[in-house]
Structure formats: structure tokens, C-alpha cells
Amino acid sequence: MKKNIQRPEEHIDRRTFMKGLGALGLSSVFPSTLSAAALDYDQIQFDPNIYNDNNAQTIIVYLTGGAAEFAGNLTNLDEINSASQNPYPLPSMTPTQNNCWLEAGGDSIEKLLANGDMNLFRTCFRTFDDSRSHGVCSSQAQYGQATQGTSGIVTNIASILYNKGAVTEPTANDEIGKNFPFVSMESTISPLYAKGGIDLPSFLEPVIFDSKSAIKNPYARSSSPLINRILNTQTEETIDNLLDTQATQTNTPGTIQDNFDKRAILAQYTDELNAIPLPEGVSYPAHNEYADKLQLAMKLLIHNAHTKVVTIGAIGGLGGWDDHQNALAQYSNRMKQLLSALDAAVTHMNAAARTNINIVVFGEFGRNLNYNNAAGWDHGNNQNVYWIGGKDYMNQMGIVGETELYTTGEPDRLYNRPKNFGQEGESYHFQVFSIAATLYNIYGITNPEILTDNNMPIDGLLS
Template identity: 30%
Template sequence: MKRREFLQYASAIAGSRVLPVGFGMSALAERAYAASPNYGNVSVTAPTVMPQVINVFMYGGASELAGNLSNIADINTNSVNDYSAGSAFGSSFLDTMVEDAANGQITANEFWRDAGGIHMEDMLAAGDMSVYRTIYKQKSPTRSHRESIFMSHKGTLDIENSPGIGSRLALMMLSNQNAYAGARLADGSSIISLDTMTLPFVSFEGDSQTFAQDPDNKIPLYLRGLTMDNSFNNPYTRSLGYPSDGSIDTIDSLLSRRLSQLDRNKYSKAFDGFDKREEMEGRMENLSDLLNGSDANGNQSSAQQLGITYPNTSFAREIEAAVTLAIHNPETLYIAVGTPGLGGWDDHNNGIDRYADRMNDLMEAIKAGMAHINASNGVDTIRGGTRNRTDNIVINVFGDFGRLVNLNNSGGWDHANNQNLYTFGGAGVRPPAEASALGSVIGTTHREGRTKTNNQYTVPDSDSPTWEPMSIAASIYGYFGASNPEILTADPTYNPSGDQTLASKLSS
């Protein structure tokens, strides 16, 4: 955040721990009125340990093929272009992967080997991952990016002026704050009150619809999303952006002198504001050291101290920052992340040239992130405590929608309605059916569409569970203790009943 943006909110910092995210994308929305849910009607019981959710969104709509080659033989027979041709994926693309077939692309669980399949197999075997193959848009089967992005970030079909998942979660907690008083965090401490929490909602992707505000319900500053970059640039220090000519020291001296002349009881909010700013500055500096290490002192980053090496990519840096924040600050509850450095996922053209490498980079970074999480039990937190569990951290990876499985004449795929949800960790906060599904692939599909046309797609089998994309939002609310999260995904016009959680269609 730029210093100018920070100073605009300096007058409000006395009562807050965080700064608000900007909402540039909301200018795209039409100004139609959208009724807000009644947050007081959400029935909440605080979970055993407060969850920490990292939501990774693949803008553009990623093909499902990285995580689902189960239909590839039928797809290839009906595709307008041959997947196994030399000009496409290669003659060995349809081969099952065995040790003596190094170029075979179909792994044991029918992932695409070169598109992150090896990393997915490793995480699946470790029980760190589930793949849901039937996230299928039926209630509003639009394939438009804007509507699909907003629906996924807001967890609702009524997207105009409606709040995002992060904002709904904050308002759910605010309306039920008595339920969260005393709730346990992953370092064994308890929530004192919501307004004392540090960085509860964070965006690493700048302006995000997941933090779009509710037009009918004001969110206090301390529960709004804070934007930061993947280097933890510190918006709380007074020295940010100042010249290195000693002027900041003069300002600090004058400020200290002035404060010494004031009656703390009379100006308690001002004093509290400066105290909180100083506290936040220290914590942000601690986070920066944990992410970057300190070369001058020979210190290593949090991951390096645990023997974890992240790939040298922009996306891996983002995941390392998000995971480092979650691990070392149990009060960070919800984090929004994009996929910077990988490019978008709108693979109408040349998907064969770009998609596999991007998916491999994504899954390799997530695997490092899960190794970092799993190794972090017992590490110190920026609050001065010791983390005593890491099974409360959930990572979700999904996007706008799915893509056709037919290989088009441009070597890519056009829009479709079925996609994968890749979800990781969180066995300690998922409901039993979901926790049991870690290490599994859920949902089966088959190909439909007229042969040899650019309209081949997968749909869930008739005996397979299937979910709307809004079920991901419902599940997040459920992790935080909502027993009726469908209230937060419902709207009276488009979706009166809302959507159920992932666990609702699983057998425990």
C-alpha cells in the first residue's frame, strides 16, 4: 500500500488493526440493488479451533484436464483435433504412466503428469489433498468471465452490489461475536474480542471482489480486508516513503514531545492509536524477517529453517507469503490469492504450449506450501506464542468455470461449466466427511457433445455427487461454525434455497 493511501486512514487507525482494501473492480458492477442476507439468522457454534483459509483463484477459467484425464480416450475419439497427434500433445499422451513409459501422461489417479500430476499424486498419497471433479454450474450456467468471477468471489448468484465471501464471513462473525469470544486459535490462545485481532482478513491480489463490501451492513475497519504484497511491505511504519535525511527522526522527536504533554486519559484513543501502530509495525517487521530472513544476521526464512525450499517463481513467492502469514499469525483467518506470474487461464489459444507448465508450477508451489504447513507445528508466532497445530489451515484452488475438452483449431479450449476444486489440508476444521475425503478423488464424469465439433464437454455421472461453485463458499462458512451456511449463499430471486456444503453430499 502506498503511504498516501495509508495516511488517508491514519485518523481511523485508533480503533482498528487493519486497513480497507480498495474496490476498483466494483466499478464494473451495475448499480442494481441486492438484498443482504440476515447475518443474525446464521446459527453459529465456534469451532474447536479457528480455521485459516487461503483461497487461490485461477482467473480465466482453468481446464479440468490437469486433474481429470479419466475420459481422455473417448474425448480424443470425438475431438475435432487429435490429442495424440505430433502437432498437439504427442503420440504418448494417451499412455498410462508406468515406470518404463517416461512420456506417458496419465497418472495412477488419471491426472496429467506434466500438468502437475506428479505433485498431485504425491499430495494425494500423503492425505494432504482432495480433488473434486464435479464443480458444475447448473443454476446459472453462464460462461461469462465477469459473472462467473463475481459468483465465485461472492458465493451468490445475485452479484450486483452484493458482498464478497470475506466480507460475509466478517459480518457473520460480527453478528455472532458472542459465539467467538474465547474461541481457540492454533497457538492455544483465545480470541479476546474481534476488535483486538491482528490482520484477520488479507488480500495478496490487490482489489478483490471477495472483500466487496455489503451495501446494507457496515463492516468495522478492523474486520475489513487489508491489501499487502508478497514481501509484506509495511504500511504501518511512519518512515515509509520518507527521505533518508533524518527528517523522520525529527518528526518522531516532535511527536514524542507532544504526546508527553497530553493527558493520556483525556486523549486515550489517540494514545491507543499510536500504541497499536507501533505494535503493528513490530509485527509486520517480524513477518518480513520470517519471509525473507535477515542476511545481516545470517538468519533464514521460516521455510528455510524447516528445510522447505519453494520454487523460484512469482506464484510460489505469493504462496510462501500467504502460508508464512497463516502459520505465524493464527489470527489471520481468510487470505485471498491470485496466480501471479503464471499468466491467466483463458486458454482459447495455444493451451498445448502453456497450460501444462503453468499447472505444474502451481502444484509444485502448493506442495511446498503444504510441506511448510505440515512442518510448522511448534514454531513461534508473531504474537509471542507457540503454534501447537497446523491442521486448521485450508487451501482452496479453483477458478471462473471449466473448459470444453475438445481440442479446438487453435490448440486450446473454449468455455464450459464443469471444473475441478483442488483443496488441501484442514483435517482439523473440516467436517468428518470432508476430512475423510482428504487423499481421495471425488466425483466422476463422462463426455457429452456432438462428435467432431468444437462442443465436447464433461458432465457429472448420474450417480456422482455434484456441487455448484457456491458450495465452496458455503463450506468456508461451515468451517467457521455456521450450521446453516446456505443462508449466506441464498437470494430470494435467483437462489432461494442457497447452496449446501461439500460435506452435505459426502458420506462420512
């Protein structure tokens, strides 16, 4: 294989690949096609100047299960404690300068805020369809609209950019990285990639790099030298070659065979990605799955300009954020891990002088604030949204939104809502759908509300 000319800013040794291998997408990551109308591209307004000027790359960190807001908001902790069914262990809940929770990563939040690297929105307040049901709320948050069975946020971005000519199908002579503009680091199917009625070219479907990719290459067959033992000295055929030949003979043309063809290329690319050293002064926390994922995601974005979106799901099951019981220690440890990993990712981003990368952290809903008899929290309406980086196109707003405590009179329905809610002087708040609208806007879609049930981008965030 011949080598492409390497760009000065690229650190990965790019290689061309044989014509006919096609794109590097893995269609198995998508859910089954649901009944929904395809996008009406004629109605979608796209500004290529915004898209090109932003040159945006995004990491979406989705906290499946509904994370509590305490890590970023202890402003009314005393009032919450007085009204709670059970008292909180206040000595282990130390407020920081901006009333974040020190023991739950509040020091990382304060650092990111002070450096202008994070916007913290405290009032992503769900008023639409107040079901607080995992299935419905999580799907809607990742569809970016209320309609069930539609296409997901990342699928929409991919399809619109392709339709408007902003991304084009790679050829055999393109560098490897052009073949995966969208990457999933999730081991489970996500509504972010739901197709609905959209028929995507295979290269737009996400390639999977899981959390173990930095430790063991998931696309490599084996680390054993036997895999490359020569079986035929005349043809120099190896066991690895033989397995590829058998796969070609056994599998009919289509998705399965395509994925066998792509495995070797992905194995090579993953090895090259992992071999890139971190910049001086950059280190990620050890024994931290969020850090492992973020490090690989950040390497990918920094060293492959063609990757637009990387998604990171949460850990196992409902993601570990469904804290109905024994919540305080588990939640605080988990948030500390997440926020310290985000801190390291920002250090990595800044060391590479990459001001076009943004990271958004959110989930399907928040938690009630009543400390129940199982020492946990039930599903609630209000959540924090952490939006990091993106300085080329995002304003640095700091902390946005003030909360007040509210109860319906039911023991478990003690929760924060926007201050002066429904009254004059109401604090700014938005639905989770505005996160999708903001993402669409970042990628040049100037009327995103037609995709988000008329929810607009987060006010003031985009410059």
C-alpha cells in the same frame, strides 16, 4: 511503546500501538457498495462450539479466467482426443496413477493425495445459468450465490463472526495481529470482498499483502538511511516523522488519514513476518509468484492466530487461466508452478503441525475439452476443486466424482460432465456455490444454505 507479553507459540515480536490508530484495514480494497440488502443475522444460525473447535484458518486461491481440469483429470483422454476437432499431442500428456497430468503438476497431486493432504473433487459442474461468462460467473462464484450486487463470501464470514461475537474489535493494548483477521494478496478488487448492503467495522476490511511483500515491504517508505536522518536534535524529528506530521495536517480525518497512520505499523509487521525463518526442510520453489504468495500467507496464518482468511488471486488480467489459444504449454507450466507451490505450503503447514489450516483452489468455471484451431479451449461447465489440509475438521476423501465425455454436437461444446448425468447412478456433483456453503459451515454457520441459494456444503467433506 511498551511490549505485550509474548505467547510461547508466537514468533513475532508483538508490540502495542498508540491508542487512536484504530484498525489496520484498508477500505480501498473493497468495491463500491452495491445495492443489496444487508444480512438478516436473526435468520443465520451460528454454533460457537463448531467455530472454536475448528479454530479454522483458510487460504482461498481463486483461478480467475476458468482453469481447465486436465491437471487433475485425464481419465478419458483417449476418447477426448478421438472426438476433438484437432488431435492432442499425447506424448506430452502423461497420465499418473490416478489419471492426473504428470507434466502439469500431477506428481504434486499424487503426493498430496497419497499423504492424505488433498481432496480432489472432479465434478464441480455448473448447471445453473449456463452463460459461461467471466463477469457473471466469477461474481457468482465469489458471492457464493446467484444474486448480483450482494456481499462476497469473505465479507459475509467477517460480518457474521462479528455480529455473533466470535471476533471483537481490537483495543490499543491488543497485539498487532488481531487487527487483520482478513487479508488480501490480490492487487485488484475481488467480489470476495464486495460489501453489498453490509457496513463493516474497518478492522474487518482486508489488509493487503501483495506478492512482492516478501521481497520489498510495500508499507516501508524507503530503504534509504536518509529517511531516518534527524532534522531537529532537540525533538529528534526525522524525515519519516515529518512526512507523518504533514500527512496529518493535510488529510482530513477519515479513511485516508487512517491509512497513513497504519502504514508504519504495517511496515513493522511485514518486516517481522518476513524475518521469520522457514522450518528446517521447508523450501518454496524459486521464481514462482504462487510460491511467494503462499509462503507469506502461510507464515501469516502460522504466526498470527487471529487471521482467519487469506485470499490469493491469480496473476494479471483474467489471471492467465483463460486459455483460448496456445493452451497446452502455458497451462501445464502454470499448473506445475501452482501445484508445486501448494506442495511446499503443505510441507510448511505440516512442519508447523498446523492441522487447522485449509486451502481451497477453484475458479468461476472450467473449459471445454475440444482442442480448437487456436490450440486452446473455450469456456466450459466442469472444473476441479482442490481442497487441502484442514485435518482437524475435514474428512480425507481422496478423489471424488467420475466424469464422462459429452457433446452437444457443436464443435466447441465437447466437455466432461458427471458420469451417468441425469440418470440412475449419477456421479456426485455440486455447484460452485457449495464451496461457499462449505466455508460458512467451517466457520460455525450451521444453515449456510440461506446464503447460497439453497446449495449445501460439499457432501461428506466436513467431519
